[in-house]
Amino acid sequence: MAAARLLLRSAALKASLSDVSAGVQSSTAGGSLLRLSPSCSLRLKTQKRHATHFTFYPDPVPTNYGPTTKMNLFQSITSALDNTLASDPTAVIFGEDVAFGGVFRCTVGLRDKYGKDRVFNTPLCEQGIVGFGIGVAVAGATAIAEIQFADYIFPAFDQIVNEAAKYRYRSGNHFDCGKMTIRAPWGCVGHGSLYHSQSPEAFFAHSAGLKVVVPRGPVQAKGLLLSCIADENPCIFFEPKILYRAAVEQVPTDAYHIPLSQADIVQEGSDLTMVAWGTQVHVLREVANMAQDKLGLSCEVIDLQTILPWDKETVCKSVVKTGRLLISHEAPVTGGFAAEITTAVQEECFLNLEAPITRVSNDQLLESGNDELITDVVATLVD
């Protein structure tokens, strides 16, 4: 809805849809008016609910990292972990049910290949998993901790925020846990309901000392995960679980690194900058195509990739060019990471902005799978 408003408004500038946009602008309730009136919006929603609610846009086949194999996202994770265990004898992987392969199959075969002292189950206790991982890293080994679902990371909140994030700082750089990476399946999956769908990245974005990363597909996932593991700071790597099987790409089999804290411009454009991470990148690409087709708008789509510390420069450069910014995430809007981006862009690019920055996200307090959200964006755009 918000996307539609912004898009329609920018479209108005191009005089392509002046009647509708005039109506929107003259009414503060224009948004809900738009949503309620056309019956096709409802129809679209019910149809979409039973289909995949977005289209996955695969990355081009990478050419600079050696031979590639077809992998889905969970296989690209396994491949990254495999490379790590092979090259770093101190590396250990642990968490709930990881020994037999993990409930999302990300560690399949690794215990048999590398031994049960390197890939092992822990008791069911998230604060223990992260605390244990910090200790492994403090002792100089590489720790890869799995939290079974991002929704269940909160028992470990203290260990992550008060301990991991601050270890290096508080010791004056005498001790650190930079060799720890926490992996967790993240985001909506369409049927995960209240507690298998959350996107808690904003909670961790408030903790300097951490790095928080979300990949959009298999190629990015492997390169970014390997960067997190190699990085000398504690990293949280959120894996969009809806993509585990749905996303398939040609992924290099060797190890390679995609730099952290660098956003990726996945589609260039000149009228509007759209920022997202994870699954939502694909939604925005679809939206960009629709905006091009229906409204004649050229959208620049940026995959932020690293939430903390984020690539302000790339986003701001783009906004200077386009004058408009839309940020979309699955997490609730209040205090979501879009709020931080909005403020930073407003500080840096105030005079370049031609419209208010818009956040498209879950407007409910809770996120119960984002089918609704996406159909809202897409449907209202269509309207």
Next chain:
Amino acid sequence: MAAVRNMQRLWGIGVGAIRRNAALKTSKILQQRAFRINGAQCQQSFDSSMEKPQFPGASAEFIDHLEFIQPNVISGIPVYRVMDRRGQIINPSEDPQLSKDTVLNFYQKMTLLNAMDRILYESQRQGRISFYMTNYGEEGTHIGSAAALDSNDLVFGQYREAGVLMYRGFPLDLFMAQCYGNADDLGKGRLMPVHYGCRDLNFVTISSPLATQLPQAAGAAYAIKRENSNRVVICYFGEGAASEGDAHAGFNFSATLECPIIFFCRNNGYAISTPTHEQYRGDGIAARGPGYGMMSIRVDGNDVFAVYNATKEARRRAVAENQPFLIEAMTYRIGHHSTSDDSSAYRSVDEVNYWDKQDHPISRLRHYMTARGWWGEDEERAWRKQSRKLVLEALERAEKRLKPNPELIFTDVYNEFTPDLAKQKESMVRHLQQYKEHYPLDMYEK
């Protein structure tokens, strides 16, 4: 219905293999069981009293009468000691037979710690430092355990274990630097007083949030085990901190993952004002060990030799057998919790006096030394004077030292400097330049 289907879809992602695996296991168990029953049947007719529970979660017997386990099934865990209150060895075979030099070193470290506590406590009262926590009454637990370890064993502490660091050779100047937060503080003035840490001495920097070090210590022990380096991790904590969820995590992880670690609980009777009987209902902390499948012992923490023996044996076995040990050292916090606390609000002077005058770890060791003619009044007087002087001189040096460069506020957040941090630093530097008359910048290093 839809929800159920949805959950199945969610789990379907990985559940195929789980199901296959589980089915395989179940059929194996059933086969085994069938085999056993068949075997029994060959010899005699089926007898239900011969049945054994097959639940995967416990190995036990069936019983046919209703009976709850009493909570005191583990109770009155005895307190191991070597010396009585007058410093006499009770059972000669338990005497660690330490040399005179070693014992004198114990005593000097315990009393030097005591001297440092008195002076730093006073300096807080005078407003020279912001905060302090004394170790009065717990010196035996520190020195006894520290002496039983190798210097490369890794220590995770709580905050009341300064004696361990002192035993390892942390100089008075660095204790003072930390409490003053001056430019020599290894932690760059970022933590409150008593949050020491030293990489060279394998003493992990103290963290304020309680019990977080327990699961971390388990992880470190696991990594150390994989190095095959014959090292052990020791993790100190109070009986109050033992109530935290992280304590449970640390115990359970180190037991199931077979970590060479010593959990050393200082049970000093209080967590700030909360007495032990409001902290737990079972038999202290040691009673929890068996629940985790962990070797446990309770020792008299005011008997430095008992602490030494228990820690030494726990260390030997933890390394040899790769398993955790839990030591509960019974002691008493003679000082206030910290300089922010007045303990007369929740305990009697008589109670404190008893421990201070009748059952103090320092006087117990002194009795032992006096009985052997190793220490007399003259030595005591001279050492008191000397130790006080050492501390006061270090204090004076620390007080004169500048504070750390304010720009250090922004380092070590990450291993590298980020654009945001650079910007924040620039803005602070500009601010200090512009408003320098409002800041005592001459007290800080440039």
